[in-house]
Amino acid sequence: MHCPRISTEVLTPTAQFPEKQHISDAGFDLTYTGKATLMVEQGEVLLVPCGCAVAIPEGYAGLICPRSGLAAKHGVTVVNAPGIIDSGYRGELIVILTKLTPGSKAIVTGTRVAQLLITSVGAYIAPVKGVFDGGTDRGTKGFGSTGKN
Numbered sequence: 001m002h003c004p005r006i007s008t009e010v011l012t013p014t015a016q017f018p019e020k021q022h023i024s025d026a027g028f029d030l031t032y033t034g035k036a037t038l039m040v041e042q043g044e045v046l047l048v049p050c051g052c053a054v055a056i057p058e059g060y061a062g063l064i065c066p067r068s069g070l071a072a073k074h075g076v077t078v079v080n081a082p083g084i085i086d087s088g089y090r091g092e093l094i095v096i097l098t099k100l101t102p103g104s105k106a107i108v109t110g111t112r113v114a115q116l117l118i119t120s121v122g123a124y125i126a127p128v129k130g131v132f133d134g135g136t137d138r139g140t141k142g143f144g145s146t147g148k149n
Contacts, residue, residue, distance in 0.1 A: 004057045004060060004118075005057075006054055006055065006056060006057070006118060007054070007055040008052055008053065008054050008055070009052060009053045009054075009055075010051060010052050011051050011052060011053060011092055012033060012034075012051035014033040014034070014035065014051060014109065015033045015050070015051025015052045016031045016033055016051070016052070017052060018030055018050075018052065018054065018093075018116050026115075026117055027065060027115030027116055027117045028115060028116040028117075028118075029067075029112040029114075029115055029116075030050045030052075030064065030093060030095055030112065030113055030114045030115065030116055031050060031110060031111065031112050031113065032048050032049070032050065032095075032107050032108070032109065032110070032111045032113050033049075033050065033051040033052075033109060033110070034049060034051070034109065035109065037106050037107065037108050037109075038106070038107040038108075039104050039105070039106055039107070040076060040097050040098065040099045040104065040105050040107060041099060041103075041104045042075075042099045042100070042101060042102050042103065042104070043098065043099070044098060044099060045079055045096060045097075045098050046096070046097045046098070046107070047094050047095075047096055048094065048095045048096075048097055048107060048113050048114075049092055049093075049094050050092065050093040050094065050095060050113070051092065052092065052093055053090055053091060053092055053093065054085070054093065054116070055090060056085060056086075056087045056089075056118060057087060058087045059087070059120060059121060059122070060087055060118055060119065060120055060121060061084055061085060061086060061087065061118075061119060061121045062084070062085030062116050062117070062118055062119075063082035063083070063084060063085075063116070063117040063118075063119060064078055064080075064081070064082055064083035064084075064085065064093070064095055064114050064115075064116055065078060065081060065082045065114060065115050065116075065117055066078045066081050066114060066115075067112055067113070067114060067115055070105075070112075070113070074099070074101070074105045075099050075100040075101030075105075076097055076098070076099050076100075076105050077097070077098060077100060078095060078096060078097060078098075078114055079096040079097065079098045080096055082117070083095070083096060083114075085116075093116070095113045095114040097113060097114075
């Protein structure tokens with residue numbers, strides 16, 4: 001099995017490289033490495049810089065996913081889960097957090113705020129304008145329609 005290499009760069013003196021806590025983990029932890037404590041309040045959208053950049057190879061994408069511990073214990077999750085990092089992007093990784101439950105949560109230096117999952121996206125498929133083959137068994141039936149009479 002081919003294992004692509006993902007090059008990374010730290011952009012700030014306090015930044016940490018994305019890392020796995022265990023060799024078998026699917027995702028790399030992304031850490032807030034700013035100096036100031038950030039507060040995320042219920043319903044607020046907070047941009048959390050991670051101080052690092054990654055070079056994802058063509059044919060792959062990075063998915064920024066929530067951390068289950070933050071979600072379960074504090075109601076903090078990634079707003080646009082999963083956030084998508086295209087292979088051509090080389091800027092700083094920024095996680096978009098929100099808090100779903102009452103109260104606030106401090107995000108301090110060293111807090112693992114999300115995880116980065118690298119996945120294959122397959123071959124490029126170009127959309128064709130003006131041609132639509134919508135004839136399927138499901139048709140336009142929406143959410144929860146499968147299995148209904």
